[in-house]
Amino acid sequence: MLKTRFTELLGLDYPVMNAPMSNHSGGRLAAAVSVAGGLGTFGGSNNFGRAWFREQLDFIRSETDRPFGVGFITHLMASDPSNFETALEEGVPVLVFSFADPKSWARAAKDAGSTIICQVQTTLAAEMAIDAGADILLAQGNEAGGHTGEMNLLPLLCDLVDRYPNVPVMAAGGITSGRGLATVLAAGAEGASLGTAMLATPEAVEVPASFKEQVLQSSGEDTAYTRLYDLLGDEPWPAGIAGRVYRNKLVQQWDGRDAEILERREELASDVAAARARQDPELSSVYMGQGVGNIRELRPAGEVVRSICDDAVRILRNVPAVIATEAVIATEVGVDSPQRRRDQNLPGRGSVS
Numbered sequence: 001m002l003k004t005r006f007t008e009l010l011g012l013d014y015p016v017m018n019a020p021m022s023n024h025s026g027g028r029l030a031a032a033v034s035v036a037g038g039l040g041t042f043g044g045s046n047n048f049g050r051a052w053f054r055e056q057l058d059f060i061r062s063e064t065d066r067p068f069g070v071g072f073i074t075h076l077m078a079s080d081p082s083n084f085e086t087a088l089e090e091g092v093p094v095l096v097f098s099f100a101d102p103k104s105w106a107r108a109a110k111d112a113g114s115t116i117i118c119q120v121q122t123t124l125a126a127e128m129a130i131d132a133g134a135d136i137l138l139a140q141g142n143e144a145g146g147h148t149g150e151m152n153l154l155p156l157l158c159d160l161v162d163r164y165p166n167v168p169v170m171a172a173g174g175i176t177s178g179r180g181l182a183t184v185l186a187a188g189a190e191g192a193s194l195g196t197a198m199l200a201t202p203e204a205v206e207v208p209a210s211f212k213e214q215v216l217q218s219s220g221e222d223t224a225y226t227r228l229y230d231l232l233g234d235e236p237w238p239a240g241i242a243g244r245v246y247r248n249k250l251v252q253q254w255d256g257r258d259a260e261i262l263e264r265r266e267e268l269a270s271d272v273a274a275a276r277a278r279q280d281p282e283l284s285s286v287y288m289g290q291g292v293g294n295i296r297e298l299r300p301a302g303e304v305v306r307s308i309c310d311d312a313v314r315i316l317r318n319v320p321a322v323i324a325t326e327a328v329i330a331t332e333v334g335v336d337s338p339q340r341r342r343d344q345n346l347p348g349r350g351s352v353s
């Protein structure tokens with residue numbers, strides 16, 4: 001029912017992909033989304049090792065021969081390119097790059113025959129992605145869970161759709177419902193990437209149960225965009241990128257106090273590591289986006305894909321009703337008057353004859 005350049009290019013039934021979420025998505029989730037007719041992906045930038053990475057690819061291929069993808073956090077690739085090299089050897093159909101200039105990796109990916117999706121947070125990043133040969137741009141807004149930029153989704157998406165008419169542009173950030181998907185499709189996106197919506201699924205086996213519970217309990221106002229966890233981590237993130245997380249007790253206490261965080265970095269980092277080991281959402285980073293309030297129950301990933309897309313179709317069917325009919329337009333330009341319309345019992349603005 002929803003046909004776009006994204007679905008056509010990859011032979012998908014639905015114009016959605018699950019976001020490649022490092023440490024939060026693997027082959028189980030990717031396979032479920034691809035089997036359902038979307039584009040399943042998993043995060044390739046993590047410390048799970050090369051054997052884990054191959055196991056995910058094998059699992060997906062044992063479940064489906066539909067397209068799937070792997071995503072990389074671009075600025076982390078140089079320090080350990082092994083999963084990327086495996087992805088090329090294995091001919092992974094789609095590779096997703098995000099957060100830094102992909103040009104050092106894109107040529108090899110294209111030569112290996114992969115379709116390249118570049119998730120971008122600014123118009124400058126989009127320009128670099130196009131120069132690197134991106135097949136698809138993915139505009140990521142600040143509403144997104146996980147790491148993201150400072151621009152909100154709609155202004156960035158609309159700008160990129162206008163700038164690059166020959167490149168399919170997709171949308172990411174805060175899309176957790178049919179209304180969200182319908183909105184970005186109406187704005188010119190060719191599909192959406194869903195991260196937060198996929199956390200509360202049984203197939204997201206990498207996500208701790210207490211984090212899934214937090215997703216179900218939270219509303220969009222319970223998130224914060226913060227550098228806190230990045231300041232405590234080992235790898236610096238590019239300028240203009242920070243993380244959107246559950247606004248837990250640690251974030252409430254420390255967000256914005258960067259100098260003090262750095263002074264007490266060792267102690268805080270060790271508290272956070274201990275909290276992660278016991279899966280405590282009040283101290284460890286629970287990445288989630290502003291659309292989290294729409295997620296009210298744990299549901300299989302395929303059902304999430306189908307219900308969001310089916311709801312979007314229902315909503316888009318009603319959109320033509322907001323366009324004034326010719327008769328009404330005539331009245332707006334002076335052929336008629338609102339008083340005459342009322343007198344003659346003519347239809348008002350917004351009605352459809």
Ligand SMILES: Cc1cc2nc3c(=O)[nH]c(=O)nc-3n(C[C@H](O)[C@H](O)[C@H](O)COP(=O)(O)O)c2cc1C
Nearest residue numbers: 019021022098144145146172173174195196287289
């Ligand atoms: C738990 C989590 C982990 C994420 N990890 C990554 C990642 O490793 N690489 C990446 O490009 N994006 C990552 N993202 C961001 C997603 O790619 C995507 O932009 C975002 O989830 C979309 O917004 P939404 O969460 O509101 O759906 C992550 C998001 C979440 C929620």
